Amino acid sequence: MNHSVSKKDVLQVCTGDITRLAVDAIVNAANISLLGGGGVDGAIHRAAGPKLLALTRTMGGCPTGEARITPGFDLPARWIIHTVGPVWQGGSQGEAQLLHKAYASSLELALQHGIHSIAFPAISTGAYGYPFAEAAKIAVQTGKEYAPELEAIIYCCYREQDATLYRQLIRDICE
Ligand code: ADP
Numbered sequence: 582m583n584h585s586v587s588k589k590d591v592l593q594v595c596t597g598d599i600t601r602l603a604v605d606a607i608v609n610a611a612n613i614s615l616l617g618g619g620g621v622d623g624a625i626h627r628a629a630g631p632k633l634l635a636l637t638r639t640m641g642g643c644p645t646g647e648a649r650i651t652p653g654f655d656l657p658a659r660w661i662i663h664t665v666g667p668v669w670q671g672g673s674q675g676e677a678q679l680l681h682k683a684y685a686s687s688l689e690l691a692l693q694h695g696i697h698s699i700a701f702p703a704i705s706t707g708a709y710g711y712p713f714a715e716a717a718k719i720a721v722q723t724g725k726e727y728a729p730e731l732e733a734i735i736y737c738c739y740r741e742q743d744a745t746l747y748r749q750l751i752r753d754i755c756e
Contacts, residue, residue: 588728589755592721592736594747595700599737600628604698606660607653607737608687610705613642613665615649621702621739630655637663646682648690660696662687666705669712680705680716684723691731698733703743714746721750728755 599607599621609625612618615637617626626633632654643649648664664687667679683704691699701720705711717736724734738744 587755588725589751591728591731592724592734592751592755594736594738594744594751596738596741596744598624598739599700599702600624600656602700602735602737603657604700604733604735605658605696606650606662606691606694606699607656607658608648608699608701608704609661609663610702610707610709611643611663611665613644615640615642615663618708620707625656625661628656629653629661633661646679646686648683648686650690650694658700660694662690662699664704666709666711666716669705669710676705676711677715677719680711680719681723684720685726688723688727688731688734692727697731698735699731700735700737702737702739713743717743717747717750718754721747721754725755 610621643665645665648662651661653659653661664683666683667676706713706716736747
C-alpha cells in the first residue's frame with residue numbers, strides 16, 4: 582500500500598474492450614445466473630473460453646449486489662470478479678444502494694485475493710438501463726472509498742464520451 586499516491590492517481594479511465602486488459606482482475610457485469618449473456622458479459626465469456634461457463638454452471642448464481650470470483654482462464658487478466666448490478670426501475674427500488682453494493686462487494690473480494698489492479702465496466706448501464714451519469718458517480722464514489730488499499734482502479738469505457746464523463750467525475754469527486 583502506498584499512501585503517497587493520491588486517490589485520483591489510483592482511479593484511472595481507459596477506453597476499449599475490457600477483455601484485453603492485463604490487470605489482476607476485470608469485473609464482469611453479470612446476471613444472477615452467472616451463465617453469461619449479452620454485452621460485456623458475453624464478451625468476457627467469449628474471450629475467457631468455455632472453461633469459464635463450465636465453472637460458473639457449478640456456482641449457483643449470484644444475488645444482485647453480491648460478487649463472485651473465478652480465474653480469468655484465457656484472458657490476460659488473472660481473475661474475473663462477477664458482480665450483478667440492479668436493473669433500473671426508475672430509481673425508487675433501491676437501485677443506488679444496490680449499485681454501490683455491487684462495486685463495494687467486488688472491491689472487497691479483490692482485497693481478499695490480494696488483487697492490486699482491477700478494471701470495471703460501467704455496471705448496469707447497458708441492458709439494465711441505469712442512467713449513465715448517475716451510475717458513473719456511484720462507481721467513482723465507491724472507488725474513492727477503496728482507493729487507499731489498491732494500486733489501480735480502472736474504469737473501462739466502451740465509448741470515448743463515457744470516458745470523458747468519468748475523467749470529469751474523478752476530478753470533481755477526488756479533488
Ligand atoms: P448491464 O446488463 O449490467 O447493463 P451491459 O453489458 O449491457 O451490462 O452494459 C454495461 C456497460 O458495458 C455498457 O456501458 C456497455 O457499453 C459496456 N460494454 C459492453 N461491452 C464491453 C466491453 N467489451 N468492454 C467494456 N465495456 C463494455
